[in-house]
Amino acid sequence: xxxxxxxxxxxxxxxxxxxxxxxxxxxxxxxxxxxxxxxxxxxxxxxxxxxxxxxxxxxxxxxxxxxxxxxxxxxxxxxxxxxxxxxxxxxxxxxxxxxxxxxxxxxxxxxxxxxxxxxxxxxxxxxxxxxxxxxxxxxxxxxxxxxxxxxxxxxxxxxxxxxxxxxxxxxxxxxxxxxxxxxxxxxxxxxxxxxxxxxxxxxxxxxxxxxxxxxxxxxxxxxxxxxxxxxxxxxxxxxxxxxxxxxxxxxxxxxx
Ligand SMILES: [Fe+2]
Ligand SMILES: [Fe+2]
Numbered sequence: 001x002x003x004x005x006x007x008x009x010x011x012x013x014x015x016x017x018x019x020x021x022x023x024x025x026x027x028x029x030x031x032x033x034x035x036x037x038x039x040x041x042x043x044x045x046x047x048x049x050x051x052x053x054x055x056x057x058x059x060x061x062x063x064x065x066x067x068x069x070x071x072x073x074x075x076x077x078x079x080x081x082x083x084x085x086x087x088x089x090x091x092x093x094x095x096x097x098x099x100x101x102x103x104x105x106x107x108x109x110x111x112x113x114x115x116x117x118x119x120x121x122x123x124x125x126x127x128x129x130x131x132x133x134x135x136x137x138x139x140x141x142x143x144x145x146x147x148x149x150x151x152x153x154x155x156x157x158x159x160x161x162x163x164x165x166x167x168x169x170x171x172x173x174x175x176x177x178x179x180x181x182x183x184x185x186x187x188x189x190x191x192x193x194x195x196x197x198x199x200x201x202x203x204x205x206x207x208x209x210x211x212x213x214x215x216x217x218x219x220x221x222x223x224x225x226x227x228x229x230x231x232x233x234x235x236x237x238x239x240x241x242x243x244x245x246x247x248x249x250x251x252x253x254x255x256x
Contacts, residue, residue: 011112012065012128013072020075025098028106030113036183037113039176044117047173055231056174057118058127059164062228064111065131066157070191071104073139073150081198084143089201096194103187110180127228134220144202148210151195152217154188159245160225161185169236218246 047053078097082090123129138153140146161181164170170177199205205213222243225232229239 011068012061012132013068020079023075023079025075025101028102028109030109032106033110033180036176036180037110040114040174040180041117043174043176044114050119052169052173052235054119054121054125055234057115057121058125058228058231059235059237060111060115060118061121062127062131062224063157063161064108064115065128065135066153067104067108067111069132069135070150070154071101071108073146074098074101074104074191077143077147077198085201093194093198093201100191100194103191107184107187110184114177125231127224130227131224134224138217138220144199144205145209145213147195147198147202148205148213149217151192151199152214153221154192154195156217156221156246158185158188158192160242161188163237163239163242163245164232164235166238167236221246 044053044056074097078094078101081094081097084090085093135153138149140149161184165178165181165185225239225242225246232239232242
């Protein structure tokens, strides 16, 4: 019961899985990451500074919001893609969208269970509402632009998670968390490839538009980063480096 209450409290989108009940989607089992999660619980329990656990809770809530947003987007597209593409191509992409949805769902479940062990955050510090607003704002009705932005969002997620992994504080106090975060970024890299492939199959976008859309996403992400800057810095995460990498667009995204 307490697990259910916690999950509801930590939800970003409060999305309703029943919305997808008529599809053949099967959620990951809750124990999927058990062997990775349990050691992190131990790290959380033995952490000495409560304020740093609060900062961790803030960082994880921001990431959870990104995961839930990505789940909703890929799940919805797995249902709609069949109307926008030739049947053969749609079949393959739908399969990939389903796989990605499942992975995003798995990331969300893992982060949600970590958050349930971390402190509850005061509304004034909780990035959930702001993140939800921004992720909704980033959506676009043109699927090409929409998925260009999703690829860019996944790129920014990789940058942020990589900086968390590189923090000396995290390395020293939460070495097990590093393993989970590394696994997430590996999967995110494949999501970028699929989103970009989808944009191409829909007819592609000029470099100029890709650049413009990247700026849209980075501008919005910068707002969240400003909001969580203090918490990130207190965990030894270099927010200056995050911002520098967010602004350095093309090299990463076209190289993936
Ligand atoms: Fe993810
Ligand atoms: Fe993703």
